[in-house]
Amino acid sequence: MQQSTDPVDVRCHQPVVSMENVSFLYEQRSVIEKLNFQVLQRDFVGLIGSNGAGKTTLLRMIVGLLKPTGGEIRLFGTPLTQFRDWERIGYVPQKNAFNPLFPATVREVVLSGLYGRKKLFRRIGQPDLKKCEDALHAMRIEELADRRIGQLSGGQQQRVFLARALVNNPELLILDEPTVGIDSETQESFFHMIRHMHQRHNITFLMVSHDIEMMHAYLGYEPAHTNGKLKFYVKHTHELENCAETNLVHSLRDLRLGGPEPAAAR
Numbered sequence: 001m002q003q004s005t006d007p008v009d010v011r012c013h014q015p016v017v018s019m020e021n022v023s024f025l026y027e028q029r030s031v032i033e034k035l036n037f038q039v040l041q042r043d044f045v046g047l048i049g050s051n052g053a054g055k056t057t058l059l060r061m062i063v064g065l066l067k068p069t070g071g072e073i074r075l076f077g078t079p080l081t082q083f084r085d086w087e088r089i090g091y092v093p094q095k096n097a098f099n100p101l102f103p104a105t106v107r108e109v110v111l112s113g114l115y116g117r118k119k120l121f122r123r124i125g126q127p128d129l130k131k132c133e134d135a136l137h138a139m140r141i142e143e144l145a146d147r148r149i150g151q152l153s154g155g156q157q158q159r160v161f162l163a164r165a166l167v168n169n170p171e172l173l174i175l176d177e178p179t180v181g182i183d184s185e186t187q188e189s190f191f192h193m194i195r196h197m198h199q200r201h202n203i204t205f206l207m208v209s210h211d212i213e214m215m216h217a218y219l220g221y222e223p224a225h226t227n228g229k230l231k232f233y234v235k236h237t238h239e240l241e242n243c244a245e246t247n248l249v250h251s252l253r254d255l256r257l258g259g260p261e262p263a264a265a266r
């Protein structure tokens with residue numbers, strides 16, 4: 001959390017998200033007031049707070065969907081207003097739900113995660129398809145690839161959104177209650193997977209969760225920072241990557257979620 005003074009550590013202490021005096025008002029009603037907080041490279045930040053505390057509002061500001069009414073947010077050192085490298089960030093919003101008539105297939109939704117905001121009409125090449133297959137494989141939803149997203153269960157749709165967020169092999173994953181609607185066995189595998197990604201693959205996490213037990217088990221019982229009703233729990237890892245390769249194929253190939261039966265069939 002704190003900027004290290006130890007030169008050995010500086011390499012993995014670069015700020016990924018910096019919030020300086022960030023405030024947000026919905027129609028004169030203050031939701032977040034003067035928040036100062038930094039997410040550093042290799043942090044796993046768990047954000048806990050009661051309903052209405054402003055968690056989703058904060059994440060939406062960080063990914064540029066809402067503009068702070070005060071203060072400044074920087075992503076990888078760049079002011080949000082100038083930030084363009086959105087492929088460095090994977091975001092899974094809360095309560096995704098597709099209209100059953102939405103025509104896109106699972107593969108198309110996952111592939112759309114590759115295009116970013118600036119490459120909407122990019123041609124899809126073989127490497128893109130391979131990345132997509134790896135992300136589908138990691139989330140155990142290959143067999144759903146050609147199904148229409150709107151026709152899947154809530155838990156299956158959630159897996160699709162996670163695959164979409166992973167497809168770019170992002171440096172920062174922002175997850176807003178990612179396991180809501182997912183069965184408990186799959187939730188456990190999911191947490192196992194993200195812990196592995198945090199410890200071995202140099203991915204920084206910012207995650208909202210109401211799963212207090214899981215958050216405490218991994219991040220401890222003492223919040224590193226509080227602001228209003230928002231509590232930030234932080235775990236920083238110094239574990240060296242045990243692999244030279246950090247590309248998506250490598251990162252995801254071995255991360256296939258466990259479980260005795262294909263969860264996608266549930």
Ligand SMILES: Nc1ncnc2c1ncn2[C@@H]1O[C@H](COP(=O)(O)OP(=O)(O)OP(=O)(O)O)[C@@H](O)[C@H]1O
Nearest residue numbers: 026027031049050051052053054055056057058094
């Ligand atoms: N579009 C909006 N217009 C006005 N008020 C809003 C709007 N969206 C959210 N709010 C209010 O802002 C506050 C923070 O909402 P937010 O969704 O960020 O909370 P949260 O911490 O994510 O809650 P939850 O745990 O229920 O998801 C709430 O009081 C909510 O009612």
